[in-house]
Every structure is written in C-alpha cells, then in structure tokens.
Amino acid sequence: MPDPSIAGVETLRWRDGRIEMIDQRLLPGRIDYPGYDSAAGVAEAIRSMVIRGAPAIGCAAAYGIAVEAIRLSKMSGQDFQKGMDLAFEVLAASRPTAVNLFWALDRMRRLLDKLRAEGKSVRDIAALLLEEAHAVTAQDIAINRKIGEFGAALLPDGARVLTHCNAGALATAGHGTALGVIRSAFAAGKSIRVYADETRPFLQGARLTAWELVQEKIPVTLITDNMAGHLMRRGEVDAVVVGTDRVAANGDVANKIGTYMVAVLARRHRIPFYVACPLSTIDLNIDDGGRIPIEERSDSEVRGFGGVEWAPAGVQIRNPAFDVTPADLVTALITEKGAVMSPGRAAIAALFEPD
Amino acid sequence: MPDPSIAGVETLRWRDGRIEMIDQRLLPGRIDYPGYDSAAGVAEAIRSMVIRGAPAIGCAAAYGIAVEAIRLSKMSGQDFQKGMDLAFEVLAASRPTAVNLFWALDRMRRLLDKLRAEGKSVRDIAALLLEEAHAVTAQDIAINRKIGEFGAALLPDGARVLTHCNAGALATAGHGTALGVIRSAFAAGKSIRVYADETRPFLQGARLTAWELVQEKIPVTLITDNMAGHLMRRGEVDAVVVGTDRVAANGDVANKIGTYMVAVLARRHRIPFYVACPLSTIDLNIDDGGRIPIEERSDSEVRGFGGVEWAPAGVQIRNPAFDVTPADLVTALITEKGAVMSPGRAAIAALFEPD
Numbered sequence: 254m255p256d257p258s259i260a261g262v263e264t265l266r267w268r269d270g271r272i273e274m275i276d277q278r279l280l281p282g283r284i285d286y287p288g289y290d291s292a293a294g295v296a297e298a299i300r301s302m303v304i305r306g307a308p309a310i311g312c313a314a315a316y317g318i319a320v321e322a323i324r325l326s327k328m329s330g331q332d333f334q335k336g337m338d339l340a341f342e343v344l345a346a347s348r349p350t351a352v353n354l355f356w357a358l359d360r361m362r363r364l365l366d367k368l369r370a371e372g373k374s375v376r377d378i379a380a381l382l383l384e385e386a387h388a389v390t391a392q393d394i395a396i397n398r399k400i401g402e403f404g405a406a407l408l409p410d411g412a413r414v415l416t417h418c419n420a421g422a423l424a425t426a427g428h429g430t431a432l433g434v435i436r437s438a439f440a441a442g443k444s445i446r447v448y449a450d451e452t453r454p455f456l457q458g459a460r461l462t463a464w465e466l467v468q469e470k471i472p473v474t475l476i477t478d479n480m481a482g483h484l485m486r487r488g489e490v491d492a493v494v495v496g497t498d499r500v501a502a503n504g505d506v507a508n509k510i511g512t513y514m515v516a517v518l519a520r521r522h523r524i525p526f527y528v529a530c531p532l533s534t535i536d537l538n539i540d541d542g543g544r545i546p547i548e549e550r551s552d553s554e555v556r557g558f559g560g561v562e563w564a565p566a567g568v569q570i571r572n573p574a575f576d577v578t579p580a581d582l583v584t585a586l587i588t589e590k591g592a593v594m595s596p597g598r599a600a601i602a603a604l605f606e607p608d
Numbered sequence: 609m610p611d612p613s614i615a616g617v618e619t620l621r622w623r624d625g626r627i628e629m630i631d632q633r634l635l636p637g638r639i640d641y642p643g644y645d646s647a648a649g650v651a652e653a654i655r656s657m658v659i660r661g662a663p664a665i666g667c668a669a670a671y672g673i674a675v676e677a678i679r680l681s682k683m684s685g686q687d688f689q690k691g692m693d694l695a696f697e698v699l700a701a702s703r704p705t706a707v708n709l710f711w712a713l714d715r716m717r718r719l720l721d722k723l724r725a726e727g728k729s730v731r732d733i734a735a736l737l738l739e740e741a742h743a744v745t746a747q748d749i750a751i752n753r754k755i756g757e758f759g760a761a762l763l764p765d766g767a768r769v770l771t772h773c774n775a776g777a778l779a780t781a782g783h784g785t786a787l788g789v790i791r792s793a794f795a796a797g798k799s800i801r802v803y804a805d806e807t808r809p810f811l812q813g814a815r816l817t818a819w820e821l822v823q824e825k826i827p828v829t830l831i832t833d834n835m836a837g838h839l840m841r842r843g844e845v846d847a848v849v850v851g852t853d854r855v856a857a858n859g860d861v862a863n864k865i866g867t868y869m870v871a872v873l874a875r876r877h878r879i880p881f882y883v884a885c886p887l888s889t890i891d892l893n894i895d896d897g898g899r900i901p902i903e904e905r906s907d908s909e910v911r912g913f914g915g916v917e918w919a920p921a922g923v924q925i926r927n928p929a930f931d932v933t934p935a936d937l938v939t940a941l942i943t944e945k946g947a948v949m950s951p952g953r954a955a956i957a958a959l960f961e962p963d
Contacts, residue, residue: 281920417834449923451910453808453832456918464920474924477808477910478834479772479866483931486868511834513841514869521872555806555832559916563811565636565819568804569829576838 262468264309264423265316265390270323272316272386274304277423277457281464292321292340299347299354302455306424307498307534308393311353315386317344318361322379333375337365349546350507350575351498352536357389393426396531397433399589404434404494404529405441407585407592412438412491415448415481418509419461420496420529430529431494432465434587439471447473448490450481452509454554454572478511485522493519494527494587500535504580504596505542510573516582525584532588532604542577550574617823619664619778620671620745625678627671627741629659632778632812636819647676647695654702654709657810661779662853662889663748666708670741672699673716677734688730692720704901705862705930706853707891712744748781751886752788754944759789759849759884760796762940762947767793767846770803770836773864774816775851775884785851785884787820789942794826802828803845805836807864809909809927833866840877848874849882849942855890859935859951860897865928871937880939887943887959897932905929 262284266273271288272295279285287303289295295317298304304313321340325333341358348354364385368378408414414435421432428436439445447466452458459475466473476484484490493515499507506512506528519526539545552570556562564570585592586601593600617639621628626643627650634640642658644650650672653659659668676695680688696713703709719740723733763769769790776787783791794800802821807813814830821828831839839845848870854862861867861883874881894900907925911917919925941948941956948955 281918448926450834451808451919453806453834459918459923460920463923467920467922472924474926475910475919476926477865478832479805479808479869480926480928480931482869482872483865483928484926486931510832510838514834514837514873517837517873517876518869555830558913559918561914561916563636563814563914564806564830565815565822567822568814568818569827571803571829571831571835571839573835573838576835576841 262422264304264426265312267387272313272320274298274313275423276303277305277461278302280460289317290320291324292317292343295320296343296347305457306419307351307353307496308425308430308531309423310348310351311357311533312386312390312393312426314344314354314357315361315389318358319379319383319386322382326376326379328375330375334369348548350548353533356533360389361385390426393531394428396589397425397428397430398437400430400529400531400587401428401433401437403592404527404587405438405443407525407527407587408434408438408443408445408492410443412443413446413448413489415450415484415490415493415515416462417450417458417495417512417515418452419457421462421465423461423465424496430496430531432462434494434527434529435471436469445471447471448481448484449473449475450478450511450515451475452511453478454558456558457509481515482518485518485524490524492525492527494529497528497530497534498575499539499545500528500530500586501539501542501545502537502601503541503598504583504586504601505545506578506580506583507542507545507547507575508578510576513576513578516578520582526582527585527587528583529587532590535601535604537602537605542579545577547576548574617777619659619781620667622742627668627675629653629668630778631658632660632816633657635815645675646679647672647698650675651698651702660812661774662706662708662851663780663785663886664778665703665706666712666888667741667745667748667781669699669709669712670716670744673713674734674738674741677737681731681734683730685730689724703903705903708888711888715744716740745781748886749783751944752780752783752785753792755785755884755886755942756783756788756792758947759882759942760793760798762880762882762942763789763793763798763800763847765798767798768801768803768844770805770839770845770848770870771817772805772813772850772867772870773807774812776817776820778816778820779851785886786849787817789849789882789884790826791824800826802826803836803839804828804830805833805866805870806830807866808833809913811913812864836870837873840873840879845879847880847882849884852883852885852889853930854894854900855883855885855941856894856897856900857892857956858896858953859938859941859956860900861933861935861938862897862900862902862930863933865931868931868933871933875937881937882940882942883938884942887945890956890959892957892960897934900932902931903929
C-alpha cells in the first residue's frame, strides 16, 4: 500500500509475513521499519507511538489482529479463540482516545465471529483477517482522497493554512486527512502555504508534518505552538485544517492537545476552522466531548526531548495528550461524504444514513 | 544585591571590578557566572540571552555603561566621551523589544551628561556611573517587592495561577515581577499553586520559572504551551499573571510570544489576566502596541534545543520572540504605584504624575 504522494515512504507495509511500520519516534532523522508478528507487539508499537494518528492506529490494530491470527493458526479452534480474545483486549488497551482503534477492532471482531459461525478453518480465518486488514488500509487511502477533494474546494487559491500536529500520510495509511486536504488543493494547482505548529511534547508538527511537506515541495513554515495567535492577529493565516481522534455525536472534536487553543483563536480572528474527519472517527456512542476519554501520558515526554532534559528535578508535570474543541468552534467537518458546515447532532447522524 | 528569596542565586552580582551574570542559557543544569568588563561584552550577553527579562536587561545595560566607563577611565576627556557614545550605541542595538534597556541607558546618559557638564574627572564619572548602576539594581528589587504586595492582594487563597515565560527573580535584579506577585502571596501565607508554560523556543518557563519555584517549595506544575486552554476549559486555572517587555501608552502589552494566546483564552473563560509591570516598562512614546518593535530571532532556536535538532532540513521557520496583547484583554496592570484595573490611556498617564 505505498502512498504515491510521499516517494518511498509508507506508514505501514506488509513484508514477509509481518506488518512493518515506519518508526515515527525517529523521524525525521532516521527511517527505520520495525516489523511485528503478534498483537502484543503491535499494541506496544501503538502505545509507545512507533505509529500514531487515529486512522493509522486503526490500520495497525487491524493488522495486529491479522498477525495474531496467523501466529495462532496452528492451534485448535478453542485455543485460537482464547488467544484472539486476548489479542482484542491487548490492542484495545493500547491507547484510549482515538476511536478508530475501536472501530477497526470491531470490524475485525465482526468478521472473525462471522467466519467462526460459518465454520471456517483457523487457517482460512487467518488468511481472511489479513485480507480484511489490507482492505481497511486500502479503504483508508481512498477515503482520504475523497476528504482531500471535498476539503480542497474550501481552500482559496493563495491560502495560508495553519495545521496542528500531524494528520498527514504518516497519521493514516496514506495521503492524510488534514494534510490530504492540503495535498489535494496543491495538486489541483492552488498556491498553498502551510504553517505547521511544532506540537509539543512529541513534536509531530515539526518532525512529521513539516517533513512530509518538505518532501513534496509544498511550502511550509515551522512555528512553535505559542506563535499561532500572533500570526493570526497579523492577518497571516487564512484557514486552519486539523485532523481528529474522535468526534462526539454532537460534533465536539477531540484532537491533539493545543487544538482547542487554535480553534478559540481562529474564532476570535474569524478564520475558518476545518476538521478533516473520516466517518470512522465519529463516535455516535459518545454524546458530547466531555465524555471522550483523554489520555494522560508519561511525564518524561514533557521533561525534554531526544535525550535532552530541561525540566528541573522536583517539578510536577501534566501531560494530557488531547483536548476537546466544542462543536460551535468548528466551521466544518470534512468527511468522505462531503463537508458538513456548522456540524451538529442532526447533520452528523445524517452522515450514517444509507445513501 | 543578593535576592534573599532564592538562596544563593543572584541574577547579577558585582565582583572584582566586573559585572557577573548567571548564564541563563545553562540553567537549570549548570550554574555559571561569566564576568564582563566592557559594554561590548555586556551587549553580547544580552543579545545571546546569557541574561534576559526586561528589568534584568535594564540592570545589565546600566552595568554595561559603568564597566565601560571604568575601562576607559585612563583616557582623555574627549576619547572617553567618544568611547562612551559607542558604548551606548552598542548596548542599544542588543535587543529591540524590552524598553527597560532604553530606559536604563537614558538614565545613565542623563547622569553622564550632568557629570560632564559639572566638569567632573573621568575617574570620578566612572565611579559615579557604577554607583548609579548599583542604584538601578537596588531600586528594581524594591519596586518588585511593591508590585508583589499590590499583586498578592489580587490573588485569592487557594488560587491556581498560570504564568508564561519567566518574570521571576532571574528576569529582574531579584524577587521578580509576575513571580514576585506569586512569591509575595505565598509569603503572606496564601496557598498558591502555579502552572508554568514551558515557553518554547527558549524554554524560560521550564528552565527558569519552574526551577525558581521548586527552589522555594512553591507548588509548581510544568505544562507545554499548548495545554493552557485545556486546563482553563476544565476550570483548573483561577488567574493568569505575566510580566511584560513594553507597555504602550494605551495599555497594549508586549510580552513573550504566546502571551496573547493565553490572554485570549483567559478572556473566553472569564479568568483575570494580570500584567506585573514596573513603571520603567511603560513607554509613553509608543502610542499603541502595533508600534512596538517585535524582535525576530534566529531559526536555530526553533529547530531544536540543547544540541538536539528535530526540524527537518529545508523547512522555513518563523521566530518572533514577542507578541502584543491588546489592552482590552488586560484585567489589571500591577505597578509599584498600585494595580490599574482595565488599564487605558488616562489611567496610565496618571501613573507618571507627581504624587
């Protein structure tokens, strides 16, 4: 599943019976593809952020189930089922906020249950789960291209677009959601310039977004997270486009910590604030953003980066990895079914009605 | 001029005919006191941020003039004057935004002109300029203690106070402006907890503010700059207190990049936003914040920190060091003459009328 838009770089790839993922902790300094052949290994890769980004986590989880099925495919039906139940548990516990993880696991679980009910052999089940993981991944790219087209129509020629964190090819199976919008607009011949927030503490904006855009020669300027307001106040930002890890039924948006601040500033400066969002990221079971679980990660991420520590000994640290932007600050959700302006409960529910 | 509130740590100290400054680029990992005996040396220390913080820069500039006068004190009157003219120029060119630099240089210039007019010897002039630098520094501490008292009265017992950058003892001759308010409230027996924004790219919040507060056992929690909005939305912040590098005649406030974002968020959440501000930081010659020069610093500060680089090759970078918060977002300016609520032109002008 190579993404043709980043020459030579794939987020996930299937090689020699293992799912390989580019180690995003090492970018942009080093390109390394560790491979995984168990659910526990994939879960640890998700937890430790070898792979991150809501749609990419979904793909990884699907492969986590597939490789575990392959690993267990010499077992009896009962032992296989026990092992698979454990695999679902281990993967579900890897990260709490991005709903795509649970969406992908549900999809794999439904298929597994169906195949078991049909009396398929363990070996056949494993092969079909792998096909399903490939399908999840291929569909993700196709969906991102649709999001890109719908979103590109919203960006005027010459737009200076601010993005936060990385909702790029590296956050997905390819093309990206927020960066997919930017890529599609650029590919359509629009002159687009991007401001990338560096996105402390994990620096996805600096290390991943800026790197992706430099690779493709889309003009990008890196800023620290605290500069966005200054640039908006000076009239240097025309639109904001971000991704999301989970959207509640009322349109509240969970995304990387700092997104809420950008949304508040965009509103003050009357700058449109767009959220690129595959339907798999919308969680109709969550009534509003206040109920989305917000992951708190390790202190060590805030203490420094890359082996350099700058926090003094003895200081307390908070490290919420996400925040919630209320729906009223969102100009539009950009989905594979089109852009939903001023998203609310009814418009979101309508996205899930049969065409 | 030791600051009794940080045991053993002084921002500036006079030793063996040189002005020594704690090298703030190395904190909190290492305590080092390089010494300076020329205006050019002090100017470079200011430019490279060995010393930073508007009031501390003012003190350093005063000493820069004093050490240059001592250095040139064996010259003829004419050569001395030429050398001193150059010293004023070199120091004035070190950093553009903090007005305290120019305030201190004006003060030293007026004294020099007066002493020359009185026919004082070069040697006497040098001695009197040094006395004046000592006086600037001692007055700064006294002023900060007054600001601290006025500000402490505004913080309720149990307040959770967010601050951005470092307006602490290290940004002044001692006690601090914004942290002076916090110190004074704490010393008065109030239970105060502080959130310190880490303040990219130079990390003054993590390296200096958190360190100062840990030293004094004032409870402090370090966060990245993009977390403040999340905490405010959850009701975990009761007040914001920051320092400033220059306040315009209309009350607009220039301060460390990111301050504007905090002010916008504080307004949205109806949290008071206080600016601790000695009168020497108010520039009546600047009509509004749009006219305050905003320093853009080197790309290298944004590329990484402490020898680790995370920005990809080829990315463009912006690095504005300050931003402007409009007066209408400021709940009060806290000065040594008291707190000015909802500061505007008339109230600010009144601060400069004789008592």
